[in-house]
Amino acid sequence: MVVPVAMVLKPLSVIQSSVGKNVIVEMKGKREYRGVLDGYDPHMNVVLKNAEERVDGVPKRKLNIAIVRGDNVIYISP
Amino acid sequence: MVVPVAMVLKPLSVIQSSVGKNVIVEMKGKREYRGVLDGYDPHMNVVLKNAEERVDGVPKRKLNIAIVRGDNVIYISP
Amino acid sequence: MVVPVAMVLKPLSVIQSSVGKNVIVEMKGKREYRGVLDGYDPHMNVVLKNAEERVDGVPKRKLNIAIVRGDNVIYISP
Amino acid sequence: MVVPVAMVLKPLSVIQSSVGKNVIVEMKGKREYRGVLDGYDPHMNVVLKNAEERVDGVPKRKLNIAIVRGDNVIYISP
Amino acid sequence: MVVPVAMVLKPLSVIQSSVGKNVIVEMKGKREYRGVLDGYDPHMNVVLKNAEERVDGVPKRKLNIAIVRGDNVIYISP
Amino acid sequence: MVVPVAMVLKPLSVIQSSVGKNVIVEMKGKREYRGVLDGYDPHMNVVLKNAEERVDGVPKRKLNIAIVRGDNVIYISP
Amino acid sequence: MVVPVAMVLKPLSVIQSSVGKNVIVEMKGKREYRGVLDGYDPHMNVVLKNAEERVDGVPKRKLNIAIVRGDNVIYISP
Numbered sequence: 001m002v003v004p005v006a007m008v009l010k011p012l013s014v015i016q017s018s019v020g021k022n023v024i025v026e027m028k029g030k031r032e033y034r035g036v037l038d039g040y041d042p043h044m045n046v047v048l049k050n051a052e053e054r055v056d057g058v059p060k061r062k063l064n065i066a067i068v069r070g071d072n073v074i075y076i077s078p
Numbered sequence: 079m080v081v082p083v084a085m086v087l088k089p090l091s092v093i094q095s096s097v098g099k100n101v102i103v104e105m106k107g108k109r110e111y112r113g114v115l116d117g118y119d120p121h122m123n124v125v126l127k128n129a130e131e132r133v134d135g136v137p138k139r140k141l142n143i144a145i146v147r148g149d150n151v152i153y154i155s156p
Numbered sequence: 157m158v159v160p161v162a163m164v165l166k167p168l169s170v171i172q173s174s175v176g177k178n179v180i181v182e183m184k185g186k187r188e189y190r191g192v193l194d195g196y197d198p199h200m201n202v203v204l205k206n207a208e209e210r211v212d213g214v215p216k217r218k219l220n221i222a223i224v225r226g227d228n229v230i231y232i233s234p
Numbered sequence: 235m236v237v238p239v240a241m242v243l244k245p246l247s248v249i250q251s252s253v254g255k256n257v258i259v260e261m262k263g264k265r266e267y268r269g270v271l272d273g274y275d276p277h278m279n280v281v282l283k284n285a286e287e288r289v290d291g292v293p294k295r296k297l298n299i300a301i302v303r304g305d306n307v308i309y310i311s312p
Numbered sequence: 313m314v315v316p317v318a319m320v321l322k323p324l325s326v327i328q329s330s331v332g333k334n335v336i337v338e339m340k341g342k343r344e345y346r347g348v349l350d351g352y353d354p355h356m357n358v359v360l361k362n363a364e365e366r367v368d369g370v371p372k373r374k375l376n377i378a379i380v381r382g383d384n385v386i387y388i389s390p
Numbered sequence: 391m392v393v394p395v396a397m398v399l400k401p402l403s404v405i406q407s408s409v410g411k412n413v414i415v416e417m418k419g420k421r422e423y424r425g426v427l428d429g430y431d432p433h434m435n436v437v438l439k440n441a442e443e444r445v446d447g448v449p450k451r452k453l454n455i456a457i458v459r460g461d462n463v464i465y466i467s468p
Numbered sequence: 469m470v471v472p473v474a475m476v477l478k479p480l481s482v483i484q485s486s487v488g489k490n491v492i493v494e495m496k497g498k499r500e501y502r503g504v505l506d507g508y509d510p511h512m513n514v515v516l517k518n519a520e521e522r523v524d525g526v527p528k529r530k531l532n533i534a535i536v537r538g539d540n541v542i543y544i545s546p
Contacts, residue, residue, distance in 0.1 A: 328476070331475075331476050339542070341496070341542075343542065345543070350476075350477050350482075351476045351477030351478055351479060351481075351482065352476070352479070353478055353479050353480070357479040357512075358479065359477045359478075359479050359482050375492075375543070375545045376545070376546075377482065377545060377546055378543045378544070378545045379479045379482050379483055379512075379543060379544045379545070380542070380543045381512060381538070381541045381542060381543065383539075384496075384542055
């Protein structure tokens with residue numbers, strides 16, 4: 001079965017459709033940010049609201065707003 | 079034997095033809111994601127559906143949808 | 157619920173609206189800079205005024221002005 | 235002896251002429267992939283068919299098709 | 313309070329206004345260079361005059377002139 | 391003494407003039423390749439013929455042809 | 469005191485004016501190359517003549533000619 005090109009999802013479109021929802025942003029260095037996705041740009045830099053930072057699984061800090069740099073992202077999961 | 083240029087596969091075409099299929103995405107840092115390929119872009123960022131994350135071979139997390147950043151990909155295997 | 161594209165925040169706009177405020181700049185290598193955001197550019201290089209450098213949570217140095225390179229930024233939080 | 239510019243081989247031309255042949259793709263992180271080269275692109279991303287993955291010299295996995303990202307390539311040898 | 317865009321400092325402008333002054337150039341790998349800023353370019357490569365190199369806080373070498381590559385810069389502080 | 395601009399050697403010209411000669415390609419990760427330079431491109435990707443790979447000074451493998459990726463090159467010496 | 473823009477030195481101009489002179493090229497990985505600067509390009513790739521390689525301060529190898537890749541340069545000092 002071949003999927004029509006029109007049905008292939010663009011990663012940025014999936015990020016776009018996640019704005020306003022809770023997301024997990026898994027990062028290099030065993031860091032993870034969870035919060036409401038408020039914005040993004042084509043470099044996968046994201047804006048998170050009411051975010052929690054976890055390092056190695058342990059909650060470390062609450063952040064009202066965080067601009068997380070895309071460079072260190074492993075995955076974003078809505 | 080020389081293979082005609084027209085018969086050389088482009089990596090992105092092979093990814094395109096894997097949309098809708100199960101794939102393994104092997105990553106740096108001993109991470110691996112397995113799921114249904116739902117989309118991709120030219121940076122090898124991929125969208126996986128019903129994905130399982132394994133770290134060092136051990137299942138770690140289930141992800142309904144994950145946008146996995148291409149930067150850290152070692153290989154994608156359909 | 158789908159968020160209208162016009163309401164999606166650009167990371168750089170959030171940085172722009174933080175100029176003049178205190179920010180935390182979390183960096184790779186367990187470094188952190190806190191100070192007043194005085195400027196930035198599209199590479200996320202930032203200018204901090206009255207900044208304090210912390211390494212591994214320990215205050216290390218006071219900097220009247222610091223141009224912090226965006227490459228090593230993990231997140232910026234106003 | 236000076237070699238005429240016209241006789242200097244372009245790396246991508248050598249990869250092109252290896253399509254359809256067995257190649258070794260040596261990677262960072264002590265990884266190695268051996269298989270039939272099925273395609274490539276200018277970033278040295280390659281498509282391998284009937285590939286074997288070796289980690290630190292030990293066979294680890296068989297892959298019918300693998301799109302191996304060029305970023306981590308050290309050398310390709312036909 | 314919103315800061316007018318015209319009052320936002322560009323990182324390169326702050327570097328420009330530091331030419332002729334003593335600066336600290338903090339680098340990755342626990343290196344630090346102190347000297348008179350003699351020049352720079354948009355990649356944050358800088359020219360230092362009468363520079364002292366410190367590694368892990370320990371003075372290591374005196375350099376009459378050094379062209380320090382921007383890639384490894386963490387911050388520059390005038 | 392100022393050297394006229396016309397006499398400044400371009401790195402790629404020196405590589406060009408080394409085609410057909412034995413070269414040492416020193417790489418990150420304590421790897422070294424020695425062989426006849428058969429080609430190159432502007433990214434410093436090189437084609438080596440009759441190459442010997444050494445890891446940490448110890449001969450490891452003979453390669454009839456190797457396309458060595460420029461990314462990991464430290465220096466090339468004809 | 470503000471230095472006129474015309475008097476700000478460009479890093480590449482300082483490298484240009486060092487051609488024909490002895491330079492130290494300090495590199496990542498505790499490597500250092502000393503020799504006569506014979507050429508360069510805008511990526512800070514440099515050509516050294518009669519170069520000595522030192523690793524961790526210990527002389528390791530003499531190189532008649534070496535094309536040293538700019539990527540790994542920390543500083544160049546004439």
